[in-house]
């Protein structure tokens with residue numbers, strides 16, 4: 001379990017090349033600066049930014065090793081986890097969906113700063129995004145599991161990988177789902193927080 005900022009940086013360095021670490025380091029500086037203008041992440045979390053946000057996002061790469069994308073991140077907000085993944089793996093086709101204008105502008109700005117040509121920012125409600133087949137769907141702190149699946153099932157196929165960092169509520173949220181959804185998912189311990197877990201699933205949920 002990652003306990004310190006140094007361990008979090010080491011964790012990322014084991015999974016990313018040095019150019020990616022440079023991009024992530026600059027992203028942390030930009031995020032810290034932008035956070036003085038808009039509330040992207042809690043101020044307290046910036047003291048542990050590599051653990052709470054960067055490594056927390058990068059750990060998803062371990063679970064998505066076999067997948068080439070395209071990747072869709074729902075409710076990206078500051079860019080977590082989708083933009084961090086795009087900075088680590090700029091070759092990966094990445095779609096970020098974010099409905100708030102100021103956050104959309106921020107995501108577009110970072111995309112431009114790092115010339116992330118494979119990253120597309122969709123500044124709209126997910127409900128208005130055109131359906132497409134997606135290799136990986138991620139969503140952190142976006143919506144309760146039932147609502148999340150209802151909104152996003154149309155982006156999945158039988159082989160879509162779902163990676164849903166869920167904090168403490170993961171097992172409980174899954175337990176409340178119908179058996180077909182429970183069979184699709186399992187719970188993985190988060191590497192960055194002893195109390196948090198990630199719901200990992202495969203396939204297309206039946207329409208609820």
Ligand SMILES: C[S@@+](CC[C@H](N)C(=O)[O-])C[C@H]1O[C@@H](n2cnc3c(N)ncnc32)[C@H](O)[C@@H]1O
Pocket residue numbers: 074075076077078079080081097098099100103124125126127139140141142
């Ligand atoms: C709690 S924040 C989490 C942001 C980020 N994933 C994180 O972990 O820091 C949820 C984000 O989803 C966006 N959002 C909420 N409902 C949405 C919708 N229907 N379509 C697109 N974005 C939405 C919000 O504007 C907000 O930025």
